[in-house]
Amino acid sequence: MVQAGEARPTTEATLELLYNISRELTSALDLHMVLRRVLFLSMQSVGAISGSIIVLDSYGKPIDSAIITGDVVHDQTTQQLRITYEQGLAGWVAQHHQAVLISDTSRDERWLFRPDDAPERRGAKSAVSAPLMAREELVGVMTLVHPHPGFFQPEHLSLVQSIADQAGIAVLNARLYDESQRRARVMAALASSAAITGSLDLKEVLQRILEQTSQALLVDTVSLALLDSKRQELVFEASTGKYSDKVIGVRLKVGQGIAGWVAQHGEGTVVNDVSQDERFFRGVDLITGFRTRAIACAPILWGNEVIGVLEALNPYARVFDEEALDVLNGIASLAGTAIRHAQLFEALQAAHQRYRELFEDSIDAIFITDWEGRIVEANHQAEQVTALKNEALRQKTVYALSLVDEKELGENFINLQKGDTISYETSLQSEAGHTLPVHVYARKVSIEGESYVQWIVHDITERKNLETLRNDLISMIYHDLRSPLANVVSSLDVLQNILSLDDEPALKSLLNIAIRSTERIQRLTNSLLDLRRLEACQPISNPQPQSVLEIIADSIEAVQASADSKHQIIETNLAALLPSVLVDGEMIRRVLINLLENAIKYTPQGSRIVVGAQPQGEMVQFWVQDSGPGIPPSEQERIFDKFTRLRSGEGQHGFGLGLAYCRLAVEAHGGRIWVESQLNQGSCFRFTLPIVSNGQISKGSESVVG
Numbered sequence: 001m002v003q004a005g006e007a008r009p010t011t012e013a014t015l016e017l018l019y020n021i022s023r024e025l026t027s028a029l030d031l032h033m034v035l036r037r038v039l040f041l042s043m044q045s046v047g048a049i050s051g052s053i054i055v056l057d058s059y060g061k062p063i064d065s066a067i068i069t070g071d072v073v074h075d076q077t078t079q080q081l082r083i084t085y086e087q088g089l090a091g092w093v094a095q096h097h098q099a100v101l102i103s104d105t106s107r108d109e110r111w112l113f114r115p116d117d118a119p120e121r122r123g124a125k126s127a128v129s130a131p132l133m134a135r136e137e138l139v140g141v142m143t144l145v146h147p148h149p150g151f152f153q154p155e156h157l158s159l160v161q162s163i164a165d166q167a168g169i170a171v172l173n174a175r176l177y178d179e180s181q182r183r184a185r186v187m188a189a190l191a192s193s194a195a196i197t198g199s200l201d202l203k204e205v206l207q208r209i210l211e212q213t214s215q216a217l218l219v220d221t222v223s224l225a226l227l228d229s230k231r232q233e234l235v236f237e238a239s240t241g242k243y244s245d246k247v248i249g250v251r252l253k254v255g256q257g258i259a260g261w262v263a264q265h266g267e268g269t270v271v272n273d274v275s276q277d278e279r280f281f282r283g284v285d286l287i288t289g290f291r292t293r294a295i296a297c298a299p300i301l302w303g304n305e306v307i308g309v310l311e312a313l314n315p316y317a318r319v320f321d322e323e324a325l326d327v328l329n330g331i332a333s334l335a336g337t338a339i340r341h342a343q344l345f346e347a348l349q350a351a352h353q354r355y356r357e358l359f360e361d362s363i364d365a366i367f368i369t370d371w372e373g374r375i376v377e378a379n380h381q382a383e384q385v386t387a388l389k390n391e392a393l394r395q396k397t398v399y400a401l402s403l404v405d406e407k408e409l410g411e412n413f414i415n416l417q418k419g420d421t422i423s424y425e426t427s428l429q430s431e432a433g434h435t436l437p438v439h440v441y442a443r444k445v446s447i448e449g450e451s452y453v454q455w456i457v458h459d460i461t462e463r464k465n466l467e468t469l470r471n472d473l474i475s476m477i478y479h480d481l482r483s484p485l486a487n488v489v490s491s492l493d494v495l496q497n498i499l500s501l502d503d504e505p506a507l508k509s510l511l512n513i514a515i516r517s518t519e520r521i522q523r524l525t526n527s528l529l530d531l532r533r534l535e536a537c538q539p540i541s542n543p544q545p546q547s548v549l550e551i552i553a554d555s556i557e558a559v560q561a562s563a564d565s566k567h568q569i570i571e572t573n574l575a576a577l578l579p580s581v582l583v584d585g586e587m588i589r590r591v592l593i594n595l596l597e598n599a600i601k602y603t604p605q606g607s608r609i610v611v612g613a614q615p616q617g618e619m620v621q622f623w624v625q626d627s628g629p630g631i632p633p634s635e636q637e638r639i640f641d642k643f644t645r646l647r648s649g650e651g652q653h654g655f656g657l658g659l660a661y662c663r664l665a666v667e668a669h670g671g672r673i674w675v676e677s678q679l680n681q682g683s684c685f686r687f688t689l690p691i692v693s694n695g696q697i698s699k700g701s702e703s704v705v706g
Contacts, residue, residue, distance in 0.1 A: 064175070132171050137172070201342065206237055221314065258280055308335075368454055378393045385428060387432045540587070542584065610624070673688075
């Protein structure tokens with residue numbers, strides 16, 4: 001090293017020095033190693049105490065650097081030297097491509113004044129700076145400094161310039177080699193990033209993303225967080241390094257920290273010194289024990305939607321190069337597609353699993369068939385009810401199991417094509433020859449893009465047994481009541497004929513109550529008998545022309561006492577001309593009496609009930625209007641089913657057979673019955689009956705009880 005006051009280097013010594021420097025520089029291609037060697041050799045050659053090299057890319061922007069003070073090599077220097085390059089001596093040298101000697105830095109405006117240049121500290125210095133040229137391209141600037149003003153002489157400047165000329169080509173080669181290595185690594189990583197999309201297992205996809213990012217950017221740690229959109233939080237799902245187990249599961253609010261900022265704004269960022277960035281959140285470092293110096297973070301996008309973030313921490317080179325964000329964005333772009341596909345696949349698998357569990361665990365037998373009725377899938381319960389294994393079931397059709405009702409389903413199941421569910425009752429034939437009463441629900445379903453028919457078969461054996469038990473009970477009641485009831489009726493008739501009741505009004509009232517009660521019991525028992533016959537589809541045995549006026553008058557007379565007890569008024573609303581109807585008069589009277597008794601039961605005291613009739617084409621329409629609580633729309637069809645009872649403010653009444661009898665009786669005559677009702681606005685029960693074919697008409701309405 002040349003010391004102050006020593007003899008200047010001779011030409012021979014200079015040539016030998018340059019030769020040695022050239023040999024040293026050509027023995028390495030690592031850019032950082034080259035920069036350090038150039039600095040050490042240059043400082044030794046001219047006696048400098050400190051020195052720096054700024055390396056420029058082909059666009060003249062600083063991309064790397066080295067600083068040595070004494071024997072200390074400093075890290076993370078590029079950011080520190082940027083301002084020197086932009087505003088100080090190095091920038092002037094780069095701009096003019098000219099070496100500079102400054103004897104006293106305090107007297108030269110090209111020197112960037114720093115705190116340690118103050119007189120009370122180190123004071124003025126001596127500096128020499130030279131451009132590093134290679135093939136007429138500026139590749140960098142070298143600056144050497146000595147703490148004593150006037151130390152460097154023109155001979156030092158010439159020597160530094162000569163060293164710079166020698167070092168320029170070495171720095172260029174090292175830079176190009178470093179760039180080629182980095183690009184090769186990035187290209188290899190990006191090329192192999194296609195492997196990210198080669199799996200549909202989410203954990204494997206995340207691990208591949210981490211590996212590719214780590215390989216491309218050469219960093220200490222890579223972490224990946226997915227967005228919990230409901231809570232607006234990032235949840236770290238995967239990480240590399242020894243702290244990964246502590247990172248996984250950590251949550252950040254969107255907008256919190258650099259990762260939260262990236263998720264919020266949907267754009268990536270690189271921060272080479274997190275201590276200088278106010279967005280940085282140290283909470284994660286405190287949780288994990290990791291120390292973050294630099295971070296590159298990119299959003300993971302699915303379309304325009306942010307679904308997570310990918311971050312790389314602490315590059316081996318101390319700072320991220322300018323390509324780091326592009327590389328990270330490229331990997332994150334592939335990651336978005338791979339992650340969403342894996343998530344959708346997992347969701348699909350979970351849905352399949354749930355469907356399979358519901359399919360297998362169902363208490364009902366389920367069959368899946370094609371549109372020709374061939375069974376393609378059946379659950380465990382289907383095996384139980386058919387006494388067949390799944391493989392054997394797949395060789396059968398639903399026709400073979402007697403599950404098809406062509407009247408309901410239509411030819412080739414045409415009625416299912418609209419997507420409606422069709423239900424009906426039938427009997428399933430098991431392999432053992434047993435017949436099982438079932439309720440079938442058939443509908444069109446789509447499975448993996450293909451159209452099939454799903455058959456849900458519900459075993460109604462217990463319900464049928466209960467219905468049989470009910471019917472047997474009703475039959476028993478009827479037969480057990482009929483004989484003693486006939487005796488009671490006969491006895492009451494005898495009493496009415498032999499007793500003189502003109503002077504005994506109380507006795508007469510009691511006898512009338514008994515007669516009306518027995519008549520009501522007779523109507524009930526006859527209705528029960530008719531109910532069974534009608535359910536068996538037996539025809540009306542002896543329909544006769546009947547006067548509408550007489551039917552209505554007889555029905556009102558039968559219930560008048562009940563209406564009077566509640567101070568209700570029964571009014572009529574009848575057409576002037578009413579044709580006779582062809583019916584079983586006793587059955588239809590019971591229909592009308594049932595409707596009137598219901599109206600009396602649900603109509604408040606003191607209210608009115610209206611009975612009406614009018615011609616309607618080849619039918620006569622009857623109606624009974626009450627002012628009761630009304631019937632919900634959802635119940636208006638169901639109330640005509642057997643054993644259906646609606647709750648009212650007074651609880652439930654009866655066995656739910658009256659309206660079922662009305663429906664069967666009216667339909668057996670070729671008419672129909674329905675109800676029109678709104679809650680709290682009363683109900684109007686309507687039914688139709690056919691007129692007599694010869695057109696006989698009962699004239700007038702004078703005899704109708706009002």
